[in-house]
Amino acid sequence: MWLEDIPLGGKMVLGSFEFTEDNIIAFAKLYDPQPFHIDREAAKSSLYGSLIASGWHTSAVWMKLMIAQRYAQVDAGQESTQDNYISPGVRELRWLRPVYPGATLTYTTEPFAKVDWPSRPTLGLLQSRNEARDDKDALYYSFISQVLIARRPG
Amino acid sequence: MWLEDIPLGGKMVLGSFEFTEDNIIAFAKLYDPQPFHIDREAAKSSLYGSLIASGWHTSAVWMKLMIAQRYAQVDAGQESTQDNYISPGVRELRWLRPVYPGATLTYTTEPFAKVDWPSRPTLGLLQSRNEARDDKDALYYSFISQVLIARRPG
Numbered sequence: 001m002w003l004e005d006i007p008l009g010g011k012m013v014l015g016s017f018e019f020t021e022d023n024i025i026a027f028a029k030l031y032d033p034q035p036f037h038i039d040r041e042a043a044k045s046s047l048y049g050s051l052i053a054s055g056w057h058t059s060a061v062w063m064k065l066m067i068a069q070r071y072a073q074v075d076a077g078q079e080s081t082q083d084n085y086i087s088p089g090v091r092e093l094r095w096l097r098p099v100y101p102g103a104t105l106t107y108t109t110e111p112f113a114k115v116d117w118p119s120r121p122t123l124g125l126l127q128s129r130n131e132a133r134d135d136k137d138a139l140y141y142s143f144i145s146q147v148l149i150a151r152r153p154g
Numbered sequence: 155m156w157l158e159d160i161p162l163g164g165k166m167v168l169g170s171f172e173f174t175e176d177n178i179i180a181f182a183k184l185y186d187p188q189p190f191h192i193d194r195e196a197a198k199s200s201l202y203g204s205l206i207a208s209g210w211h212t213s214a215v216w217m218k219l220m221i222a223q224r225y226a227q228v229d230a231g232q233e234s235t236q237d238n239y240i241s242p243g244v245r246e247l248r249w250l251r252p253v254y255p256g257a258t259l260t261y262t263t264e265p266f267a268k269v270d271w272p273s274r275p276t277l278g279l280l281q282s283r284n285e286a287r288d289d290k291d292a293l294y295y296s297f298i299s300q301v302l303i304a305r306r307p308g
Contacts, residue, residue, distance in 0.1 A: 030214075030218070034239060060184075060185035060186070060214070063210050064185050087209060087249060089209070089246070093244045093247060
């Protein structure tokens, strides 16, 4: 699929993920060992009153679901493998609510802009708005992802 | 330490981290299982010609080093524990160069602004520029972190 083939607009569901005490602690022990991420008892006396997920964990789960969804499309023959996925970074990443154990968040993505990338004229930057919401539609997490995608030759 | 006590300017070293095939693959298997992050052989035929670290891994390592540095200051009596570290998100996160196995990146942080946070007048937002560079001073990663910090009462 070329950049030109990707429609703008339209929210696509990437998948859902249940944050649990176990997966919250497992991520945070390696990458964000603050008491309210790794210690059930200490978390009770924190501002949050409980364990909560590391913000970077909510980001890593987005990536995990994005790749799973992409590879499911490849398996279904809807997309060729694209092993050269390049991202120059993300923008406006917001952690809007604490993610407590038991929260199941559904992640969505919505492409909204195609931007020229002068240093690599064969590529263009696809910008998408990404969100994670719970089953009451409350917004927990959002950011703008950016990925360089090949333009149709010629 | 209150928001008012934190000086702006001045780059502080958070620490260094060596990305290895093993830690790159361990992160990516859980959170970003693209071939060029998890499969040495497949990575050779990718755009990158080798394994590279997931961008979210470079972010998670920043968090790990930030917390380690913070807790070292607490142990040294230079700072009280502050268990209620709140971040509303990050801005302008850039993955500027691929991080190959063997790269040792040194992470720095530099506070540059204090911003009012109208919904929580007892807090203020400290914004800091964060970077990760190799031993030749090449920039691999940057973003603006934001953390809400208590203002001195009164």
